Structures are given as structure tokens and as C-alpha cells.
Amino acid sequence: MSQVSGLAGATVAITGGTGSFGSTMVRHLLKEDVAAVHVVSRDEAKQDDLRKSVADSRLRLFLGDIRDYDSVAESFLGADFVFHAAALKQVPSCEFFPEQAVKTNVEGSRNVIRAAHEAGVRSLVCLSTDKAVYPVNAMGMTKALMEKTAQAWSRNHPESRTVVSTTRYGNVMYSRGSVIPLFVSQLADGRPLTLTEGSMTRFLMSLDESVDLVLHAFFNAQPGDLFVRKAPACTVEVLALAVAKVLGYDKPDIRVIGTRHGEKQHETLLSQEERAKSIDQGDYFRVPLDARSLEYELYVEEGDRDAASVSDYTSSNTTQLDLDAACDLVRRLPQVQALVAGSV
Numbered sequence: 369m370s371q372v373s374g375l376a377g378a379t380v381a382i383t384g385g386t387g388s389f390g391s392t393m394v395r396h397l398l399k400e401d402v403a404a405v406h407v408v409s410r411d412e413a414k415q416d417d418l419r420k421s422v423a424d425s426r427l428r429l430f431l432g433d434i435r436d437y438d439s440v441a442e443s444f445l446g447a448d449f450v451f452h453a454a455a456l457k458q459v460p461s462c463e464f465f466p467e468q469a470v471k472t473n474v475e476g477s478r479n480v481i482r483a484a485h486e487a488g489v490r491s492l493v494c495l496s497t498d499k500a501v502y503p504v505n506a507m508g509m510t511k512a513l514m515e516k517t518a519q520a521w522s523r524n525h526p527e528s529r530t531v532v533s534t535t536r537y538g539n540v541m542y543s544r545g546s547v548i549p550l551f552v553s554q555l556a557d558g559r560p561l562t563l564t565e566g567s568m569t570r571f572l573m574s575l576d577e578s579v580d581l582v583l584h585a586f587f588n589a590q591p592g593d594l595f596v597r598k599a600p601a602c603t604v605e606v607l608a609l610a611v612a613k614v615l616g617y618d619k620p621d622i623r624v625i626g627t628r629h630g631e632k633q634h635e636t637l638l639s640q641e642e643r644a645k646s647i648d649q650g651d652y653f654r655v656p657l658d659a660r661s662l663e664y665e666l667y668v669e670e671g672d673r674d675a676a677s678v679s680d681y682t683s684s685n686t687t688q689l690d691l692d693a694a695c696d697l698v699r700r701l702p703q704v705q706a707l708v709a710g711s712v
């Protein structure tokens with residue numbers, strides 16, 4: 369994590385800093401020589417938990433909501449970098465309350481961008497998801513609109529000193545409410561593993577890898593860039609068997625429950641069009657901003673000759689993990705290591 373040295377002495381603000389992703393970022397930053405980490409989030413109990421578990425005077429907690437511009441603006445005062453992780457991210461809740469997803473994921477993100485600009489922040493990274501590509505559910509649709517908002521803002525404000533970029537992720541292993549902790553608790557309770565559809569695939573990445581991508585974006589982004597981290601994938605059946613095997617269950621009971629409402633069989637990290645214009649940066653793809661202005665003929669009369677020769681970057685055409693490779697990934701998760709060691 370060499371890039372963090374560039375954050376020495378800096379103040380970093382994190383929206384949604386008590387979530388799985390945000391709090392991992394908080395811990396990484398505090399291990400380095402940052403001057404302060406500002407967390408803005410809604411839940412005072414989670415803030416208190418974070419305060420106690422981190423116990424570091426450089427952590428400053430701001431109670432607020434990204435829907436409320438003033439609360440965001442206050443927490444960004446003095447910040448050099450902002451990581452925007454606050455979101456409504458559960459697929460089912462966004463399906464039932466799509467207007468709430470619009471308020472947080474779209475309008476709230478717009479507040480974050482404006483407040484970062486007003487505070488003179490150097491770099492703002494907005495967290496997005498593969499579900500924003502060809503979205504089929506309200507969570508993905510509103511995240512897609514967040515991306516468009518970030519890009520349009522960059523296009524329309526070349527004078528701003530704030531570089532706004534977006535990072536798009538696949539599934540982060542062991543994040544709160546996700547399938548791996550669910551499988552772990554099902555095994556512990558002696559219940560069958562509930563599989564939606566065994567052949568469904570998902571990109572997999574660890575929280576540490578996701579932090580790397582944010583740091584990469586902080587220091588390498590041009591205004592309006594989108595970054596994607598290359599990631600392997602596996603079927604949910606392989607994932608379930610891997611979790612069971614690593615925890616010592618060779619033949620787990622499995623119950624197939626079927627695809628859930630709003631779910632895709634495979635996820636896409638880059639559309640064909642994005643992939644055609646992406647720049648390969650080793651572990652990452654960088655998709656530069658389409659900086660064309662409102663000249664419609666450039667959109668509708670000039671095509672991209674390369675676009676048809678590449679395909680989407682999906683969880684079914686990336687590197688596929690077999691059971692052994694999936695076990696290796698699962699074994700590396702700190703929460704799984706703690707379980708195996710019997711310390712939880």
C-alpha cells in the first residue's frame with residue numbers, strides 16, 4: 369500500500385465511514401501518517417462502536433446525512449481527500465423504496481460533489497458497483513445515475529480544483545449483509561446452505577483490494593475518470609462449497625432457493641463501450657471521461673469503430689476460480705482465519 373505515503377499529513381473525509389468499506393478505509397488511513405480522518409454518517413451507535421474500536425484522536429465523527437448538504441459541507445472543511453461510500457446498497461430495500469435510493473444515491477452524491485468542490489478538496493472518489501452497468505434494479509440504476517452525475521459535473525466544471533472520479537467494484541467478500549457471512553452462520557447453526565442458483569457468477573474481491581483501488585484513484589485520476597479493478601469470479605455453488613470446505617464441512621447440505629427479485633445471472637464491470645475506450649493499467653482499467661460537449665452530432669453521427677470488436681467485461685468471461693482457488697481466497701479472509709483459529 370505504498371501510495372498511502374502520499375496521504376501523510378493529509379485530512380481525509382469518508383462518507384458512510386462506519387460501513388464495511390468505509391471503516392476498513394478508516395483503519396488503513398489511521399495506520400498511516402494522516403493528520404485526521406473525518407467520518408460523516410447517520411448512525412450514532414455505529415459511530416460510537418467505531419470510536420471505541422479505533423481509539424485514535426485523529427478520528428473525528430460527524431453526525432449527518434448526505435441528503436443534508438450542510439452536514440456534508442461541515443464534515444469536509446479542511447479535507448484534502450474525500451472517499452464517498454455512503455449509499456443505500458441493499459438490492460431489496462431499494463426495490464421497495466426506489467425514491468429513497470434516488471434521494472441518497474443520486475441527490476446525496478450530488479451534495480457530496482458540490483461540498484467537496486466548495487471545500488477545495490483535491491480528490492474525491494465515489495464508490496460504485498458492477499450493478500450500475502446495464503442496471504436491472506433500483507440500487508444499480510441509482511448508482512449508474514451517481515456515476516453520470518460525477519461525470520457530468522467533471523465535464524461542466526473544468527475550472528474546479530477538485531478531481532472527481534468513480535471506482536466500480538464487484539462483490540466485496542465478507543461485507544456486512546453479504547452471502548459469505550450468511551453461509552458461515554448457516555453452517556454454524558447446522559442449517560442448509562441456501563443457494564439461489566448454483567451457476568450464477570460474481571466477481572470477488574477482498575476489502576483490502578478495494579482499498580487499494582480507492583488509493584489508486586486518489587492519486588491517478590483525471591477529472592471524470594472511472595476505475596475498475598480486475599477481479600476473478602466464481603459460481604455461487606463453488607463459493608458455498610469453498611466456505612464450507614475451509615470451515616471443515618466437506619459435504620454441506622444445500623437447498624436451492626432460486627434467483628431473487630432484481631438479481632442478474634452474471635455481473636458486468638465494464639460495458640463493451642467502456643472497455644473499448646479503457647486503458648489497461650495492470651491491476652486496473654481506467655475509463656477516461658467522454659469529454660464531448662453538447663454537440664449532438666458527435667454522439668449520433670460519429671461512431672466508434674473499435675466498440676464492436678471487444679466484449680463486456682463480465683463475471684462469466686473473467687478468470688474463473690475452481691474450488692481450490694476459491695478456497696485459497698476464502699482462507700485469506702481475516703474473519704475466516706479468526707473462525708478457523710477458534711477465536712470467535
Ligand SMILES: O=c1ccn([C@@H]2O[C@H](COP(=O)(O)OP(=O)(O)O[C@H]3O[C@H](CO)[C@@H](O)[C@H](O)[C@H]3O)[C@@H](O)[C@H]2O)c(=O)[nH]1
Nearest residue numbers: 457458497498499538539546547562563564565568570604
Ligand atoms: O442466500 C443466499 C444469498 C445470496 N446468494 C447468492 O450469492 C451471491 C452474492 O450475493 P450477495 O452477497 O447478497 O451480494 P449481491 O446481491 O451480489 O450484492 C452485493 O454485491 C454488490 C456488488 O455486486 C454490492 O453493490 C451490493 O451492495 C452487495 O449487496 C449472489 O449470486 C446471490 O444470488 C445465495 O446463493 N444464497
